[in-house]
Amino acid sequence: MNISFLTEPNRTSIAERYRLGDSDVNELFGKHPSQDDDWVERAANLDETISSRADLQQVTKALRAYQEKLPYYAESAKSLDKLDQANCLVVVGGQQAGLFGGALLIFYKALSVVQTAREAEKRLGRPVVPVFWIAGEDHDFDEANHVNIQTSEGGVRRIRIERPEGPRLAVSRTSLTMQHWETALQELAAQLPDTEFKPALLERLQSHVTDAPSLSLAFARLLADWFGSQGLVLLDADDSNLRTLEGPMFRELIVRNSELETALKAGESQVQSRGFELQAETATGGANLFLNHDRGRLLLHREGDRFIDRRGNVSFTLDQMLEHTDHCPDRLSTNALSRPLMQDFLLPVLAVVLGPSELAYWAILNPAFQEFGMSMPLLVPRQSFTYLEDNVTKLLDKFSLTAEEAMSDWENRKSEWLGKQDEWNLDLKFQLVKQQFIDLYEPIMATVSSLQSGLATLAEKNRDKILEQMAYLESRSVDAIAKQHEASVRQWDRIHQSLKPLDKPQERVYGTVHFWNRFGTEWLTRWMEVPYEITGGQRLVEGKTNG
Template sequence: MRDPMQALATCFEQVAFFFPSGNPRLQESFERRARYLDSRNYPREELVDTLKAYHRFLGANKETLQMIDELRRNETLVVITGQQAGILTGPLYTLYKAMTIIRLAEEQRKRLGRPVVPVFWIASEDHDWIEIHKTFFLNYKGKPFPCSLPGDGEEGKSVGILPVPSWEAIELQLLQLPDGEFRDLVLQHCRRFLNQAENLAQWFALTLQWLLKKWGLILFDPLLPEFKRLAAPMYEQILKLHSSVREALFRRTEAWTKLGFSAQIQPLGGEVNLFLANPERRAILNQGHSYYLRGQDKILDNDVLPMLLRKNPGMFSPNVVTRPIVQEFLFPTLAYVPGPGELNYWAQLGEVFLSFGFIMPILFPRLSAVIVTPSWQKSLSKEGLTLADVYQGLDGYKERCIRDRDSLDIEHRIQQLRSVIEKGYKELGPLEDIHANVHDWIIRNEMKVNLQIEYLRKKLWQAQRKKYGAVLEGLRVLEDGITPNKGRQERILNPLYFVTLFGEGFVDRIAELPLTGDFCEQKILL
């Protein structure tokens, strides 16, 4: 399968049809998009009033409240991204996404000469408990360990409304963090946010807001009743146009896969592309002139859903196909910042946007980075390794390290012993004349001796590894830091691990990264 990230960065003209607002690396794309947005109307007053009330509850600073106030002005545009409400912000890439919209908004504010503000859409409506219930840190030995929410979640319920755990359950796990200079401060903040939050979405919002407070990031929680009411007209449109939307998605997906890309969204059939929470969040499906919920047999008449929508829009939420549509309806979206997986499914949505009379926003790839601490830098330099070497895995290199330090020629000496024994057993050949069974006895005895020699060989190498255990441990620490759990650092480790070691200034280092617009991984040398 082709890589959409590479296509977007190196041969945009080949995929331009799927990204109609233009190449994210060209300023003219942003200028053209801004002119298009000026022809649209948005519920700015209601949106701003609700955002201000929400951020006052969060304890937002004046920088954020000022950004929100700017949204009242018709010329103000938005750079937006989104992510599920992972505990303690979730993995590093959540922070990278947020910093990308902050930096891109700052850049376009200057280039367009008009207000552009960053908005982070908390995907609190999602019900993927497995995705958000765990995050990873490194302990004092540099080994990954999980910090997990207790329990198994509540099946089918949006994770954003689930209650926060007790601080004791979280603190017990976080005490495995190394005793860095800022650990106590980080734990104090985490405890305060958890005690203030009423649900997981608020806990996520409070934590992310703290890390990015100086940049005025605006947070959006679609589960808030006021936002649900604002989105209700679009939910109604989604219900009316579900058939057209399915066809539009099918056509664009077919065209995308014909170019050799994989389809991230795989419809099962009959999707209305809305969920109904009653109380579990279930997909609404269409069958002829009636509706039903996935996993249930009960048929809903045509007038039931519109009636429910008018009465209680909070019961409805969009799915992966229509969430971007609701976003486009609510916000004057100059650009959306996706991760690599999102980029793939957004490519399937261009005609879906057209079904509602919208044009898909510019897609600007998020920052991608790998953090290299001073101790990891030292290990790389000392061993003559590159990050590419670490990504390929160090098992082979570790084995070579041990063998290169073998000054006593273990393998040579063992082989000499084998040769002597083999020669000795050959010299026993004349003894076979004693009895017909002597030949078999000699063979079996030689096999037993060779097994003992192999055992000895393994024990010698085991002792050699133990002798140079510090070298192997250093390589293990390096590997667990750069590729924790054999995965990409930005997808596994929680940013608070680095804050405990380097303080809030660590976030400033992320803010210094240049915007490349191509998912190119950059190094952050601490």
């Protein structure tokens, strides 16, 4: 694989400035992965605070029970054995589940978690386990229920499972039927281009859903297939066995809820004082907790001495909330801002792999960690890639275009190329005729305007209509030129659809399953050959394939 760095389009974002080691931004986080001493310091801090976290052996027991639902890989089993060791640390990265593996960025995040754990283990000389935290407690089904592929015709097609009727439960608690899965698989089979790898791909996906699992569980099974051989351990945040162990931290989040809000507001002020906009502003009185209820996953707020939801479904006193933590902690769940604290309570988190948006909201969390007697783990920017297919490389060469130009300036480059195909100089001729017409028409406009004031407006409208018709003829002429070069225009569109589909980064649109279908499982495994970059960054990967 040939690999080169790409220019980050937003170099002033908080995530990019952090990635590049800007000292002003780094103060928000406390540590940076590029600093060797920070890794040692974080490990030492975790050793000193082991008694304040959940019992790691009990956590490991819960994770073992969950892995039994997934395809077995000896390397993942070895990772669980490591977790039983008192000196083991973890690298965590998480995401909402995605249908059939979801977007490429999820694959890249799991890859980053595995590579970061491997690098940290070498750096520290002690066991470090990669853990992927599936946000199964999230109730936004529409974020998880789809995957995009490129069809045989070159367009982007979304395969999705419609949310079942009923309340908006956590994704891991949303029951799906075999009919849901069969319909999704049938559509995927119909839309994926036929390749030598397609039958085995569909068969493997079918094997994951024979028991009509939730979206989260099917997703975990696929991630296990992709990264189990690399020792990745899967965790569902909505796992009832883990919830039982989280009760003490839920108690802290409830008892000190107003202090949590104050700390988050302090974090927001620190971010804003450096000239950054907030990723999402915290709501006044927000408890930063959810309650799993028959009517759905309800966001809780504090109103006086009670915890309520805005629609009036529930209202609990402090004591009633604390009873939940003792007797039914699985009724509670965290949100995006309290989840990092729970994560740090549950596991010895050496480092967390985060995408750009996640880094932006983690920027406000340092005061919250300190409020709860914790310190921020190392934050490792997720590695980001654009994959350049062989046939697209040939098209770029044909049009003397770089991949970066194709992604950042495709429309202008395409227009310039199309203009060069105009052997009649239509653009120049139309410009000349328009100007000549305007010059000839000016005296007429002046004359009729002097005859009657109302005729001035009529003359302007008449002129504009004639110019509009000229523009229409010009556009039809350009279309005629394009039609003469229709095959080449389609090739320009093929470049764009591959590198920046829907005008978005490739990794945010296409699913991993799209490339798996084109190039087989070898394409998946070869990513482990890509050199690890501890501070991430956008890279272009050009690989020779057999597809």
